[in-house]
Amino acid sequence: MTVFQDGVVAFLSAVGLTTVVWLVAGALLHAGRPTVPGLLLVLPLRGDAPAMEADVRELRRIQGQLPGATIVLADCGMTEEARGLARYLAAREKNARLTTAEELHVG
Numbered sequence: 001m002t003v004f005q006d007g008v009v010a011f012l013s014a015v016g017l018t019t020v021v022w023l024v025a026g027a028l029l030h031a032g033r034p035t036v037p038g039l040l041l042v043l044p045l046r047g048d049a050p051a052m053e054a055d056v057r058e059l060r061r062i063q064g065q066l067p068g069a070t071i072v073l074a075d076c077g078m079t080e081e082a083r084g085l086a087r088y089l090a091a092r093e094k095n096a097r098l099t100t101a102e103e104l105h106v107g
Contacts, residue, residue, distance in 0.1 A: 037068050038068075039066060039068055039069040039070070040069070040070055040072050041059045041062060041063060041066075041069050041070065041071050041072065042072045042074055042104065043055055043056065043059060043071065043072065043073050043074065044074045044076045044101070045073055045074060045075060045076060045078050045082065045086060046076045046077045046078060047077065047078065047079060047082070048078075048079055048081070048082050049078055049082040049085075049086070052073075052082065052085060052086065052089065053085075053089065056071065056073070056089050056093065056096075059071045060093060063095065069095070070095045070096065070097065071090075071093055071095060071096035071097075072096075072097055072098075072099055072104065073086045073089065073090055073096065073097070073098045073099070074099055074100070074101050074104055075098065075099065075100045075101065076101045077101075083098075086098050
């Protein structure tokens with residue numbers, strides 16, 4: 001019975017030590033996520049752009065995983081009302097801007 005108990009204690013010790021090493025290594029490897037300067041998340045917008053707010057929300061979520069990324073709302077022929085909303089969203093969001101398709105060299 002003592003051999004069994006010693007085996008269980010040794011197993012639990014090994015699992016605990018492995019868990020501690022795994023957590024420390026994970027913390028060290030994920031601590032300094034590199035940024036990608038110049039990375040653009042481009043959202044081409046046309047017409048009324050009915051899903052613009054939801055799309056910007058999704059890009060904001062992605063931007064959180066890609067430090068240094070900039071959200072670019074590209075005006076590819078939006079209505080004046082949609083352009084006003086795009087201006088508002090670009091001003092409200094961190095690292096976001098509104099531009100035209102010509103400025104991005106997109107047809």
